[in-house]
Amino acid sequence: MAAPVGPMKFWKPGTEGPGVSITEERQSAAESTGVSVIYNPYASLSIEQQRQKLPVFKLRNHILYLVENYQTLVIVGETGCGKTTQIPQYLAEAGWTAEGRVVGVTQPRRVAAVSVAGRVAEERGAVLGHEVGYCIRFDDCTDPQATRIKFLTDGMLVREMMADPLLTRYSVLMLDEAHERTLYTDIAIGLLKKIQKKRGDLRVIVASATLDAEKFRDFFNQNETNDPSKDTSMILTVEGRTFPVDIFYIQSPVPDYVKSTVETVMKIHQTESDGDILAFLTGQEEVEAIVSMLIEQARVLSRSGMKKHLRVLPMYAGLPSSEQMKVFERVSHSVRKVIVATNIAETSITINGIAFVIDCGFVKLRAYNPKTAVECLVVVPVSKASANQRVGRAGRNRSGKCYRLYTEEDFEKLPQSTVPEMQRSNLAPVILQLKALGIDNVLRFPFLSPPPAQSMVQALELLYALGGLDKHCRLTEPLGMRIAEFPLNPMFAKMLLESGNFGCSQEILSIAAMMQIQNIFMFPPNQKAQAIRKHRKFAVEEGDHLTMLNVYEAFIKHSKSSQWCQEHFLNYKGLVRATTVREQLKKLLVKFKVPKKSSEGDPDPVLRCIVSGFFANAAKCHSTGAYRTIRDDQELHIHPTSVLYAEKPPRWVVYNEVIQTSRYYMRDVTAIESTWLLELAPHFYQEGTVRTRHRHQMVSLLYSQLLYLKLFLFPSSIFLLFDGNRNKLGCNSFKGI
DNA sequence: CGTTTTTTG
Numbered sequence: 001m002a003a004p005v006g007p008m009k010f011w012k013p014g015t016e017g018p019g020v021s022i023t024e025e026r027q028s029a030a031e032s033t034g035v036s037v038i039y040n041p042y043a044s045l046s047i048e049q050q051r052q053k054l055p056v057f058k059l060r061n062h063i064l065y066l067v068e069n070y071q072t073l074v075i076v077g078e079t080g081c082g083k084t085t086q087i088p089q090y091l092a093e094a095g096w097t098a099e100g101r102v103v104g105v106t107q108p109r110r111v112a113a114v115s116v117a118g119r120v121a122e123e124r125g126a127v128l129g130h131e132v133g134y135c136i137r138f139d140d141c142t143d144p145q146a147t148r149i150k151f152l153t154d155g156m157l158v159r160e161m162m163a164d165p166l167l168t169r170y171s172v173l174m175l176d177e178a179h180e181r182t183l184y185t186d187i188a189i190g191l192l193k194k195i196q197k198k199r200g201d202l203r204v205i206v207a208s209a210t211l212d213a214e215k216f217r218d219f220f221n222q223n224e225t226n227d228p229s230k231d232t233s234m235i236l237t238v239e240g241r242t243f244p245v246d247i248f249y250i251q252s253p254v255p256d257y258v259k260s261t262v263e264t265v266m267k268i269h270q271t272e273s274d275g276d277i278l279a280f281l282t283g284q285e286e287v288e289a290i291v292s293m294l295i296e297q298a299r300v301l302s303r304s305g306m307k308k309h310l311r312v313l314p315m316y317a318g319l320p321s322s323e324q325m326k327v328f329e330r331v332s333h334s335v336r337k338v339i340v341a342t343n344i345a346e347t348s349i350t351i352n353g354i355a356f357v358i359d360c361g362f363v364k365l366r367a368y369n370p371k372t373a374v375e376c377l378v379v380v381p382v383s384k385a386s387a388n389q390r391v392g393r394a395g396r397n398r399s400g401k402c403y404r405l406y407t408e409e410d411f412e413k414l415p416q417s418t419v420p421e422m423q424r425s426n427l428a429p430v431i432l433q434l435k436a437l438g439i440d441n442v443l444r445f446p447f448l449s450p451p452p453a454q455s456m457v458q459a460l461e462l463l464y465a466l467g468g469l470d471k472h473c474r475l476t477e478p479l480g481m482r483i484a485e486f487p488l489n490p491m492f493a494k495m496l497l498e499s500g501n502f503g504c505s506q507e508i509l510s511i512a513a514m515m516q517i518q519n520i521f522m523f524p525p526n527q528k529a530q531a532i533r534k535h536r537k538f539a540v541e542e543g544d545h546l547t548m549l550n551v552y553e554a555f556i557k558h559s560k561s562s563q564w565c566q567e568h569f570l571n572y573k574g575l576v577r578a579t580t581v582r583e584q585l586k587k588l589l590v591k592f593k594v595p596k597k598s599s600e601g602d603p604d605p606v607l608r609c610i611v612s613g614f615f616a617n618a619a620k621c622h623s624t625g626a627y628r629t630i631r632d633d634q635e636l637h638i639h640p641t642s643v644l645y646a647e648k649p650p651r652w653v654v655y656n657e658v659i660q661t662s663r664y665y666m667r668d669v670t671a672i673e674s675t676w677l678l679e680l681a682p683h684f685y686q687e688g689t690v691r692t693r694h695r696h697q698m699v700s701l702l703y704s705q706l707l708y709l710k711l712f713l714f715p716s717s718i719f720l721l722f723d724g725n726r727n728k729l730g731c732n733s734f735k736g737i
Numbered sequence: 738c739g740t741t742t743t744t745t746g
Binding site for chain 1: 739744
């Protein structure tokens, strides 16, 4: 096993060393997405024979026994063990779907729910949507009478609880990929724990990676005695079926992982036999830089007579989908594919045929500063769990190698797992959702990982300001309940609900829908200037909201033509999605009897309506040329993607969100009149100085949860990025009060 | 004056 030679030196940790052995690495590699069913080495066997070959089959009766006797089962299912497709079927065969009951399986991502449902339906010889179905936003493929095994996104499960708080139709719920700790998985986990107390018959199966198994078991265990025979939860491990992956570390730290990635790719290409390469980087810019460097080097190589060619492909979420599809294309034997990707390739997509993985050791994550209520994107070291997940992207169809561009010593210093999303998110939608589910005292909600107290305060303050909560922190009727019903952030929901009063619900619907889609404007690297010129046609001086409205209306006027989109460098799929989102939102407005009206081209009511939802996000331009928020005097700038960027800056603006990268940037910005703030949010802004008196009011709310939090808790000022950061989490969390 | 990790309802 020759390591690459030259400036890049790797070594494989020996079994005697401090490092983990290869087998251990594989065991701790997190589970794959449900898309893993693509690869099937037993395709020539009958479906029944294939099912029996899966590692999980040997444990079929054991699993059924445990589900029968324990309320919660934590399954540590390694990659390729077959748990996602098989366990629901075992349960159905054992009678858990008798008398109209349903076995539900949740997935964090839509595609996974659909593809696994398809595979299971096929195995059962069923038509998808009958006995086996799936339910994701915009696509309910189930039959209320016939469906027995139902795959759904965890977000959908939380939504279902609004109609049926005890999930009475379900006999078993399996939460797949729970170790990913996505926001909705965590909410579902807390809610299921509560439901189990009222429904002793409900069974929960948590599918997780090794690392978190005990945490899940202890969380669900209702046994308060020391007698383990009374435990209500249990762990079961199912071995996987993957190929060995050798891990190599770099000998000494590299100053520039971009350069090192390029060098490592070239070394692999020149010294290793067949097999595609997957490199993990942190962002679009890095990916594109490496792609062009590699193409350059590959040219030099082929000129010098190298027979084997390199096909270099970028992969990130912002890439047009036609470009994304290229990474799945098969290439001839004389070509080696190199895919340079962001963390999209870690869980969201699975590429077959990867033999070599290069891991730069960093990841770009969204984090939330609970003190300033600003989200930021930060590049941080990956967690061990992520690094192992990256390793696992090789070894799916054959043995492989993983090159880590950091030392083994540094690997050991990495945090065990990434901080759960719950602890690095804006909690306003979460709190509202919980309140709508009847959980009034959100402080006592069983969070698997409690979020920072300050995030709670921010969320409660915002919801109060929007009128969704009253001064006792209770959900208001009907406003609060209605805001919660929208699948949107509360500010958008409030804006929509107000749109009837401004006589512009048509326009606001289009704006709200468009704002949910990222990357509407596309910039193909080679035609960037041309694209910007085309985009300028839609721009208006009022700002991004009305610009997006223009785009949407033009799209409709041109009969939703994909060709028209291409000509104008617009994201066709995104625009189609905007129309779907708009339909869904429109139904809710009809339900709440918001009159259908148009301002007939008058921008004024539309802008005022935007302010009625986003008044809290107002900023003023100062003589320095920089903006500052009204709430906190925080310095802000207009994001370079805004149409107001490089224009004469308007004195007052509102924005949808702030994102901190190199500076604090406002995204989706619209010019407003300061008088509108006083007019439309008199409870939030005072006349004269336009300073907030909101906080003042909040502190006067006796007995409110908010006051409770404010008086008793230490405010946090540090971003919580890693679960391992015990001290910081300890002082910021409200657990135990 | 200088840019978007990734999901989900």
